[in-house]
Amino acid sequence: MATSRIPRSSLTIRDVAARAGLSPATVSRVLNGDMTVRDVNRERVLEVVAQLDYRPNRVASNLRRQKVEMIGVIVSDIENPHFAQAVRAIEDAAHKRGYRVLLCNTDESADKQRDYLNILAGERVSGVIISPTDPSGAQIGELLDLGVPMVAFDRTVNDRRADAVLADNVGGAEVAVEYLVGHGHRSIGLLGAFSVETGLNRLHGYEDAMRRAGLATHVVEAGVRVEDGRAAAERLLDEVPSLTALIPASNFITAGAVQVLRERRVKVPGEVSVVAFDDQVWVNFIDPPLTTLAQPVRQMATTAIELLVDRIAEPDRPSRRVVLDFHLRVRESCGPPPAQP
Amino acid sequence: MATSRIPRSSLTIRDVAARAGLSPATVSRVLNGDMTVRDVNRERVLEVVAQLDYRPNRVASNLRRQKVEMIGVIVSDIENPHFAQAVRAIEDAAHKRGYRVLLCNTDESADKQRDYLNILAGERVSGVIISPTDPSGAQIGELLDLGVPMVAFDRTVNDRRADAVLADNVGGAEVAVEYLVGHGHRSIGLLGAFSVETGLNRLHGYEDAMRRAGLATHVVEAGVRVEDGRAAAERLLDEVPSLTALIPASNFITAGAVQVLRERRVKVPGEVSVVAFDDQVWVNFIDPPLTTLAQPVRQMATTAIELLVDRIAEPDRPSRRVVLDFHLRVRESCGPPPAQP
């Protein structure tokens, strides 16, 4: 007679049933909104539930129903305002649809991404939204094999079965170049992080647009930290003295570039015009407020949840890929190039 | 003979056991690091697990072991850099100790806080870290009644049983005032949000320090949005033309105040010195970089996890309250007051 006694601290549905003089089945029906329960009994159950402050155990319910109303959200850095904004919008949309959010921060580490994907598989989450650090990680295919819906966010994943929501980084860079060319600029530089997919696409858009305008390109790789942005900006300004316009291709790079411009007392937009990627709040606080390319982060987040929910409902639908446009937010950092001496 | 057939998609421990020619009990032992299993059998199990890509179901395991290695983190706004930083540090510390993080964003809504506390109770999380929107919400006491450990973060909770990690907001404001007085300022203004506990404490610290210095106070309530900060800054400058120093008591207020100072071409620190609460990265990007009071957010986060883990291990220990100091980060926004005309 094997028995494992576990000290039972919290109330169970049996306690409620006993107290109400009904079966656990009936209590469960009331709690799950089954309309076939007689009104007297429903009220009796609700009364006892309130009296005892009974809280159904979701773990048991999840196991029995074979479904966990939770999604995993994997980002590389929740402290980056871009992702903070995305996660907030995702949480909002998920909460409205009854899903909880398990937060997974990878810190740009492929190991931690692997770790978290394994955890999410173990937790049997309903789906995952991932901004991959390692788009080819083996776990991505494994989860998809297990039938876990996955939406790539902001960056793609190397598996066609995943849905994806992306910003049109190529198009965004083209808009930036065309806007500056429209102001008469011909010497336009780009500072970007080309090891990440979004940065690479921005480079491609810049190159295409410059080529179409018949202009020479000026590009410096700028890494992902503010410090890297500073160093890259210094190099670009040193190497291309003729420069009249600058496109820092991410918020950290912008932060570094802005400091360099101020230290060198470069007049913006008098001497150098700036169009920055990412519309952070602080671009309004600096002098002059920056013209930016804003990603439709909220819209991306709600789209991601929609794709996920649709796929949960219909696992075999063909995978979709939604690409959303940037918006140019004109402020005060662009003007005509300085008159030729 | 009642039977509920559920389509079983994923593998179970029984499949692994069958394939390995062993019992589920033995497979479970191997997976949980029980050392009493013979090496041959251990290897056999591991082999089959790898072959089938078997992933133990955490939901079942959680139910059976009556423990869920997950903590709920409740904040009012993950998009506020202050909380983004806190959540990141909490996730980091939690992950290292084997806990998952369920993210709960309340949007400063008491309803959503209630909602999430109920959800966390249902999920039977191991503990919760809460920066309360409604410090007296009934659910707080109810969770504590159920034995769910709770740590108040940044703001207190009206229940003595909860542990707490706080920043010394009173002391921080005193440091700001004393620093400015040390530079010779006598007309020092405060912009704060006094409806939240942290803001109120900052007000008290300011008032105490000003009184000790024998100075008159100049205070304007500034709300929580950037727009409110702007309006408050304008009022303060209009009403106190003699003002030579300003303490904006939160990051959003600082953002608004900085814009007003620039628009009015007030020289910082020539005409007005500034010491701002919250050390956001962008304070480095504006002109001049701001002297700030930095909250030890990382340390607060690791302390919160420690308090939680300690209490999980020892539920009846007396509750603790840890108060951490601010650090003054001197940059370029403070100087002596302008010479009297």
Added chain:
DNA sequence: CTGAAAGCGCTTACAG
């Protein structure tokens, strides 16, 4: 409309 019973996928005390 309601209850008894089976079962979700694990873990573990007990027996051998």
Added chain:
DNA sequence: CTGAAAGCGCTTACAG
């Protein structure tokens, strides 16, 4: 060292 069996707390097909 290993297995059979019980049980964590729910839900639901089935019988009445």
